[in-house]
Amino acid sequence: MKNSKMYRYLKCVITYMFLNIQLSLVQTLSRIPYQTLSKIPYQTLSKIPNQTPVYEICEREFLSGVNLIWKNLAKKVSRDVLDSPHHHSLMYVPNGFFVNMETQNDFGYWDTYWMIKGALICGMEQTVKGILENLLFMVKEHGYVLSRNRVYYKRRSEPPLLIQMMAIYQTYTNDTQFLIDNVQVLDQEMTFWLTQRSINVTSIGNMYSMTHYSYDTFNPRPESYADDVNISKQLKKKEDQDKYISRVKAAFESGWGFSSKHFHDRTPYDDLNKTMLKTNPLDFTYVELNSIMQSNANVLSKMYLFINDTIKSEFYKQIAHRFQIGINALLWNEEEKMWLDFDNLSGKSRNYFYASNLAPLWTGSYDEKLSKFYGDAAVDYLIRNQIINDDLVPRYICIPTSLYDSNLEWDYYNCWPQLQSMVIFGLQSTKSERAKKVAFNFANMWVYTNYVGYMQTRTLFQKYSAIKLGDDGNTTSSENRPKGYGVTVGLLFEIFHKWGHLLMTKNDEKKSKL
Known part of the structure; x- marks a missing residue:
């Protein structure tokens, strides 16, 4: 039969x-019908504070227009979602939040990091506190922050930046009681990553305890069900199909989605579906994730010390030290003088340029006494990979995700705001004057391409082209573009907060015409 x-x-x-x-x-x-969502009250969306460097130009068309985008990105889940959860895929959270684009109704986990930084700069402390309460609510309910607040994202997370967000909020507001009330919840999320995403990696006879992106179920992603099934069915065995689905979910947990970063084999294929079958992040130890984990442990140790829990403080101090040992031994490549992702199967560094290679500068995951050395090494690495010229001037409009044109979103020639932030503020944080100069040059170019795109479309983009000014490769007409993009908005304000007086001044006629 x-x-x-x-x-x-x-x-x-x-x-x-x-x-x-x-x-x-x-x-x-x-x-979800729009009536199930209500806007955050406008009075919580304040203008840029007077004391920041950007105040001088906040009334100009660009910055004032970008500031108004916050209104379009502010959402709040209706009470009906709480009362009738089975009628909705949206998950209830108690407070308002920011989405990346006005057409979205759910928020992304790691994207929220950049949005709350921008929101704090714009004076929205109460809104940010509410957003943090949403993330803490998720941890209390599930043990971790979901990738998005949708029921079909359960058992999926993203790079764990909640601890960093809490630290930033504490620095801005000095709301010590909020920290005291929730440090145990931060501990709970950290425990999830230390237990559910832990991996032992062996190199030269030594074993290191690190973390990786993972997933333990084999059902296709509901939000991309047809795509997952159609791609996986190219594999003959059901076991291989299931493994592919699991690998894809792990890739999206990284925040990168499809990228050559997750490939063992970089051989190009004309068939994009065949290319995506190569996705396998389970076999790699990534620089950015383990840098974030090292920093999380370090920050959590300081938080516990602040509330006089010396036992927990010492515990996380040792965890941070353990990660640092792994970063130094596995991820630092002495020949390249750079951190590189590690191939767990071959036991070798993956010597490819990815902007995330510089993540330890951003997280401070290195010996502070060697700050200048690492900053200078990063500059030399960028020169060797032709990202910048010898005179420290960028060769690209913005920092490309990689130098490999795979035709996937998280590769050349796309520039993502998350990665611009890591590189720019990572370089800036070092004691290398060359690195600081490169950071400013990158920041200046990023603002420039943001501005050109904004003046054409009246919005900011999810990503930008490294080779075409003010462009994201999207052919949608400007009048049909939704308002956004939350991460880009947040990063733009962070850059102006740091360098606004240098990027634009009333007396700088040339730059005022950016």
Whole structure:
């Protein structure tokens, strides 16, 4: 019977019907009626504080226009979602939040980091506190922060930046009681990553305890069900199909989605689906994740010391030290004088340029006494990879994600704001004057391409082209573009907060025409 034509025909029909039902269900659940969302009250969206360097130009068309984008990105989940959770794919959180684009109704985890930094600079302390309460609410409910506040993102997270967000909020507001009340919740999320995402990596006979992106179920992603099924079915064995699905979910937990960063084999294929089958982040130890974990442990140790819990403080101090040993031994490549992702199978560094290679500068995951050395080494690395010229001037409009053109979003020639932030503020934080100069040059160019794109479309983009000014490769007409992009808005204000008096001044006629 199983070999008959009728059986095969019926199997195809049933499979087709099932896929369409699944896809229809996901699409229906994703279209939450707008009335289930309400805006954050406008009075919480303040103007840029007078004391910041950007005040001088905040009334200009660019900055004042970008500041108004916050209104379009402010959302709040309706009480109906709490009362009738089975009617919605959206998950309830108690307070308002920012989305990346006005057409979205859910927020992303690691993207929130850059949005709250920008919101704090713009004076929205109470709004930021509410956003942090949302993330803490998720940890209390699930043990970790979900990738997004949708039911089908359960068991998926993103780079764990909640501890860093809490530290930033504490620095801005000195709200010590909020920290005291929630440090145990931060501990809970840290425990999730230390237990559920832990991996032992062996190199030259030594074993190091690190973390990696992972996933432990094999069902296709509901939000991309048809794509996952269609790509995975190129593999003949069900076991291989399941493994591919798991690898894809781990890739999206990294925040990078599809990228050559997750490939063992960089051989190009004309068939994009065949290219994506190479995705396998489970085999790699990534620089940015373990740098974030090292910094999280260090920050959590200081938080516990602040509340006089010396036992917990020492515990996380040792965890931070453990990660630092792994970063130094596995990820630092002495020949390249740079941190590189590590291939757990081959036991070797992955000697490819990715902007995330510089993440330890951003997290401070190195010996402070060697700050100048690491800053200078990073500059030399950028010169060798032709990201900048010998005179420290950028060769690209912005920092490309990689130098490999895979035709995937998280590769050349795309520039993502998250990675611009890591590189720019990582270089700036060192004691190398050359690195600080490069940081400013990158920041200046990023603002320039943001400005050109904004003047054409009246919005900011999710990503920008490294080779075409003010462009993101999107062919959508300017009048149809949704307002956004939250991460880019947040980073822009952070850059102006640091260098606004240098990027633009009333007396600088040339720069005022950016």
